[in-house]
Structure formats: C-alpha cells, structure tokens
Amino acid sequence: MDNARTSSLVISVAIAAGAVLVFTGAISQQKDVPPQFEAAVKRVLVDVTVFDKKGRFVPDLTIDDFEILEEGRPVDLSFFALEKFRKALPVRPTENGAVSKEDQMPPELAEAALLPRYMVLFVDGFNTSPPDWDNVRYALNDYLDKHVQENDRLLLATLTPTRKLLVGPEFTRDVNSLKRLINQLATDPSIKERERQNKQDLLTLLYDDSNQLSALNVAGESIGSDAQGNVANEANILRQGANLAEVFAGQRKDEILYTLNSMTSLAEHLSRTFDVPGPKTMIMVSGGISENPGSVYYYILDARLDQASAEARVDAPMAAEHPVAFRQPHAQTIDTYLLRAIGHLNRMNYTLYTIGARGTMIGAFDDVTDRFRSNLTPGISSIAYRDEEAGLEILSRGTGGLAFHNSANFFGAFERIDHDTAFRYVLGYAPPERADNANPDKFYRIQVKVDRKHVNVRARRGYVGS
Template sequence: MTHLRARSRSTIMVTALLVVASVMPGAQQKHAPPIVIETVQVNIVNVEIVVTDREGRSISGLESGDFEVFEDGKPIRITNFYAAVGGRPAPPPGAPSPAGEAVQEQAAPTPEAQALGLVFFIDNANLTISRRTAIFEQVRSLLRQGLQTGGAQVLLATSGGAVRIRQPFTSDEQALLAAVEHLEHEVGEARGGSERNPLLTRLMGSAAAPAEAGTSGGRGISSQDFDRQNALSIREDVRSAAEEAYQQTRVTLNALTQFVDSLAGLPGRKALVYVGEGVPMRPGEALLQEWEAAFRNYDPTFNAVAEAGRYAVNREFGEMIRRANSARVTFYCVDGSPDSGSAGVSAERASMTADPTSSIMNAHNLRQSLESMAGATGGRTLAAGPNLATTLARTVEDFQTYYSLGYAAPHIGDGKYHEIEVRVKREGARTRYREGYLDRAPDERTAERNLSALLFGTVSNPLGLAVTVAPAEKQKGDTFMVTLSITVPLGNLVFLPREEVHEGSVSLWMATRDADDRLSAPGKKTFPVRIPNDQLQSALGQLGSFTFQMLVNKGPQRVAVTLRDELSQTDSTAVASFTTDAAATGATGPT
C-alpha cells in the first residue's frame, strides 16, 4: 500500500564521491588518437486518437495518409503509425482476414509502446458515501471489460488527500475484484460533501429563526444587532471552511499531479478512470453564496463570487491536465455525484440551501471539472442514466480500437507547452485526442522514471547498476542513518580522452518511501569520473562506487536509484528494500 504525499521526512546526504579501486600501471596514452562520440536524440511524440462516426461508433481501416498532424499550428510529418482493432494490431490494408481459430494464433502481440495501463483512481475526498455502491458497480463493469484489451494491466488507487496504491498493476481479475470489494466498503477516508452539512445546517437554521424582538440578555443588545453579530460570526466560520476546503483541494491536486508524473515513467498508454463527484474549482464558493443569499441584508457590500476567487485552484488544475497530457494519461471520468445523469438537483440538497441556484451551480461546476479532465486529454465522462451501458461499451472501444500517430518534435525538453491538432480526411468523422503536451526537460523525465521504479517496480538497468545497504545506525528519536553503496561497471560508461586522464560524467537520482508511505522527491547529483590514462584498461574491468548516507524513519524502507551516463545519455535504475533493524534486503543488480 503506497501513499503519495507532497513532502517527505526522509533526508539524503552525500558523504562520499566516486571511488575507483587502484589498478596496476599500464602503458601511457598521452598521444591517444581523438575519439568522436555522436549522440543523436530524437523527441518522438505519440498521439493516440479515437475516430468515430456521427453516432459514436469507432471507425477502423484508416491509414497514415488519412491523417494530418499540426503542432502549434504548423504541419508535422507523421513518422510512426499504429492502428489497433479490438485490442490487437490491425492487419495491414488489403491483407486477407484470417478465419476461425487461426485469428487468435496469428494475432501479433501488442507492442510495449501501445500496452494499456488502466488505472482506477477513487477520489474519496470528493465522493459521497451514499453513492459508493452504485459507482462501484460501474467500476466492476469497466474493469472486467477493460481486461479484455490485449496486454492490459490494471492498478487501483484511492485518494483522501494522499494517493494510496491499493492494488499494484496486475491482470488477475479475481485479485482486482477482491480489492474493489474491499474498497467499496472501506469508507474511513471517504468524505465527499459530508463535512459541509453541519455548517450548512447551522447557517440555514439561523436564517430561518431570527432572534425575537426586543433585547437579548442583560446587555441591552437589540434583536437586530444580535442577528447581525450572529450572521457575521457564521460568515467567519464559512470563510474558515472555505479556506480549509481550498487547502484540501490543493493537497488533492498536488498528490494527483505527482501520481500522474509517476505514470509518465511507464511505457505505453495510460487510461486513468477517475471516480468521484469532481474537483471543486472554487472550493467554498457554494457556502459563500448561501451565506450571501441568507444574510445579504447584514452586509450589502459582500460579494460571494468575488470572494470565492481567492480560493480558485484553476492554476493547479490546469497544471495537472498539462502534465497528464505529457504523460500520455487519458482521463475517463465516472461521475459520482447524486445528480449525474439528471437535469436538476436532488430534493435532499435543495432542502438544505437558502439559494437553490447555488447548489445547481456547484453541481454544474463539479461536472464541468470532470468534462475538462476528460475533454482535454481525449477521454470521456461516464454519467449515470439510461445511456450508461452504451457509454461503458464505447469506453472499452476507446481502449481497443484507436490509432497512434508518432512524429519527431522539432524541439527536445524546452519546458514549453505545445498544442496538438489532428485532422482526419474522412467526411463526418469525429476525433478525440490530447490537446497538447508539456515538453519536459531530460532531467525531469529521468526523475519520473526514478519515481515509477519506486512505486511500480518498473526497472530498466542496461548499465548494470547495483545498490546495497549497510546496517542502520540509530540517531535521535525514531530516526536512523543508513549507508548506501551504489556500483556500476566502468566498462559500461563512456569516457573521453584528456591530457592525463579519461573523463566521464554521471548523474544520480534517488527517491525513498518509508513505512508510512511518505515519499521524498527524486533529487539529482552530478559527479565527474576521471581515470588516469595509464590505468584505463584495468579500470574498465572494475566497478565504480558511490557512497551515500540517508537519514530515515524507523521501519521498512524502499529506495530507487537512477544513474545516467551523461555522455551516452543512457540511464539505469535499481531498487533496494531494507529495514532499519537489519542490512539490505532485496537490493537489485543488473536486470
């Protein structure tokens, strides 16, 4: 079980640099011929696109020439093209269709770059408890059908401010359904709109029962003054509730953004099924509007809409969407609101408000956040109603029948957001795809792979990196100091000849997760690697070693280390698990 939090209590301190064992003297290489290393980096952008007719049915059989791609308004040549039908690679145009049992045998395997990672994200912070049973039925149905997509792996996660991985990626249907059953009845972190109800009840009660005429108590306070003081007191409570909701929403969005970033380090397509009522874009606005409707006479200058602007999270929400697009994450939003699929507001909600318009606007704004998540990333919104079964079926079609267009971007890691437009040369065709992407810098992409290895165990290790952990030394309180030894075969690195040495450069990223599932963000350190010319041949058969110390909390720990050879731009990742009561367990070497 994993939590993603914005901050960590783990501290990493560098205590030693590269150590290369002594080697026997060899021949001098002062006049070694120059070595030329050419590193070619290409930034390939893949855009998954769903093409449907006017009735929403998938259109298959299209070819590369049927598409046009534009980035920032400029035409881009398509270099890679992939078509899938029914979860399998589409046969080449004109190829005869295999019949009968031969279909399954002849079906080509799904390429890794097109494998589907299906993530169910249950937003307990924005999901009403009473809606869980109905919503989880939709989750089960979509899960079962999604597993029919070739090579699909499913992960379950929940959020109550922090993200918790409840079932790691698997294709085991029984394990997934068992985890869903457990989550359906686990409501400890589920809140939804329940925190708002006591304050709303007090607000409405005060509005409906003003103080009696005359004075109140022995202070000579008129009933009108008493009512005004009561109204202003409630307004301060409303403002406090709005601030609390604002901070909670920011925590949720930051955790979701970090989770999306971790998915960026995984290969293939990622479909994130968001289950919740939506993200309040202006938390507390509905309460402020209800106060204004009930007590506007006591402060005619008060403007709920203007004040709610202080609590807007549009910037954080927009950043999360941009990063989802960069990570090839498509949102499919299961609308968990009690009013999804209906035109109005439930009687229960309407009876608890002085201004029914505010509840209608609040429900509309929440639903609009779902539509924004889905629309900007090329997904769908699934709302309860008579057409839900059809929507579920067509959502699965999205997973299985689509096109992937690849092109070489004219920039690499410029840190800017680039808009994408795709046109189809087919009359009446409709398209859905991500609207753009943030071109992450190389360091950021490496950090994402490091975080993915820590959370999901996806390790690529072409350089033969290894990590071992020495026994921990107790420090103050419940903290411990542990020493990490990181080794890599020097023969797997690239070195350039200088006057007296051969020189290389490596960068290291490390992230940790403790027993309480707190994460440290991956941090980068860069080290020069120098080998005397007369020791080069011997050194290339040995290991380079780095030693670090970490201050960690008591209990089980997990650390992911990523090393990048700066000259070859090749990176490797290794993961080690250990406890503060023993030496390393499960340290990883070459894979």
C-alpha cells in the same frame, strides 16, 4: 508479471510530485518504434480517436489526413500508427447471432497487430462516500467480468480517506484478484456529512435570530437597535458569512489540490516503475473534483444577499458583487492546477476517463433533521451539484478522454470506455525550437484537425514542457 503479487495493495514509495517526467513511446505497426524520452521533450506523441456520426471508429485515415497545430502553428508529423486493442469490434450481434456487415471489422483494423491495453483503475476514496462507491463498484465488477480481454493489463490504485495512496504491485489480468481488492477498498463515510454540517453552520450564522455576533461591530462594540443599528447588524452578518464561506471553500480547495497531486504522482510513479509501452488509460472514479471548490457556500451567500437591504449591502461593500458574493475574481478557481495536471498526464501518455460516483441529483436535497433548509432555488441547487464534478470533465477532455457524470448509468459508462479505447491513431512530431523550452509549467496547446467531413475527433489538448 500478470498474476504475481496481486493479492494485496501496497503503499507506494518514492512518489514525489515535481520530479522529472518521462514520455513512453507508442507501439507502431511499422518497424521503427519511437524511443523513450528524457527530461526535455524531444518528440510529442498525440493519441487521436476519430468516430463517424454513428459512433464507429474511422480506420482508413493516413498521415496526410491529419494536421496538428501547436500554439496555433502547424507542425511536421514524423510518426503515424494505427493501433488496435480489441480482437473484434465491441458491437451487439443480431438476433441470429450474426454481426451486420457495417459492424464487421474493416480490413485496416483486421490486419493490424493486437497490442496490450494498459489500464489503471484509480478509485478516489478520499472524495467518495461509501453509498456512491457501492453503486459504481457493482458496475466495475461487471466490467471486469464481461469486457476484460487476454491482451488487457490492469492495475488498481486508490487514494484512501486517510490520504494514503495505495497502488497494486503489478499490471495484471487476474480479474478475481482485482475484484477481491476492489471489494475491500475504503471510501470516506464522513464527506457528505461534513458538507451538510458546513452548510448548516453557514445558514445558522446567516439566519439565526440569536446570532449575538451580529450586534457587534468590527471593533467588538455594541450596535444599537434602531434602524441604523439593524442595518449594521445585517452587514455584520454578511461579513461573517463571507469569512466562514471562505474558510469552508479553502478547505475544499486544499482537498481537491491534494487529490490532483496524488493522481499525477501516481502516473509518474507508474511511468518510473513499469516499462509500459504505448498509450495508457486511467479510469478515475470520484465523488467529485470541482473547478470552483466550495461554490455552494458562495451560492448560499448570494441567496442571503438577495434578501438583504440595499443599505446593508452598501454597509458591507464586499457583498455587492454578483454572482458569487464576496469572492475575489478567480480566488477559488483551480483552472491553473487542472491545466497542469492535464499537461503532466499527457506528457506521460495517459488518457483519463472519469466517472462521477455521485450519480444524478435525486436524493441530494436537505436532510429532514436539518434545522435550516437550504435557501437555494432548485435551479441553483442543481448548478451547485454539477459544479462538484465540473473538474472531472475538464481533466478528461484535456487528455482526450470522456467524462461520465450526473448519471446513474455506470454500467453504460464502463461499456463506453471499453468501446472508446478499442482503437486509436498515434501521431508524433518534434516540438518547435523556442526560448521557453526550460519552463516546466508552460502548457503548450495542441489542436488536431482531420481532413474528413462528418467525423468526431478527440485528442489531448496539450502538454507541459517538463
């Protein structure tokens, strides 16, 4: 299984979103192993990591130290396990090669059985440019060379620029085969140029004096050149800008929803195809998943609106809203879709770690060949830049993982993931009886509490009913 058929990627078949999802049971240090689950949720498994203020895993907790609330109500815990995925703590030795006493493996971890660590490397080539991918690729290859252990099993998957989901045929620890595949992956060379051109088109419409459409009213009739006509011209420009921004934002929203669907379909396909016990980690490298797709176009509209006359804003009443002009409340926000993706990943026992491939904002300004320079202030430009990766953080936190974005330290990101996935607790409980168990889209919120001071607790935040 480890080394077979790892020399090529294959197109996954029978990946259908919305099909029945299945939980996988965690491996316990006890003799009783939770069974795999059918369509209805019979037992909820919650992976929990607990770290002290120095970033060290806290290994001496018992089931009595934990409390789980589902939809605000305590549940009875029926399963508890401490799981180990590294032979040694991921710490740096001192100059003489020794490990300090406080960094040595605690007895609770030293005595625990070493379990297989299953990791899915998901490269979002659909939303990532080649230069950005190259920066992450070097760090990923370094991670494979330095951090993969004998008990690690990895699988590579990618969403291509042509919207094909390609999946490796097996979980493997054949690092050389994985690196060959990684170096062959394709990303989208046009994604940044497409966004740049969209912004130029919008700026041209809003600021180009030769815009002939501004002199026509909504009925296609010519508007006069007097003061009243000038106001009407400006209002027309604002309305046209609103329509164009809505088109661009809608296109971006469709792209992101397709990516979310591909990610959850991948997790479902792997759950159906491979008998993988215990928790699984998915590392997603992406150029961005925005919580508010296309927000940069609305920020551009806001800036133009600030420059418009009061009369023009009145004449174009839909332009009176701030911030984010013209947008109906939550029209482009995809929080519901993000929550649904989180619920499905949690149901299939995946913890998601995301790496924003775009790095820092350095170099993210206008092209010198652009006809119109951005009308955004540096502060708003920075907000718009960060908006493109906000969805990655929401996804990671919702599944109990971490997000690494607005940073070029990709090597450090992979090291942190290796450290973060070394140990964990697994808690299980039977969900309470309720009338809405059959609702497939219902997201049941989970909160984990630990009876220990000065610790950092991270766990998945909920799941979907089916």
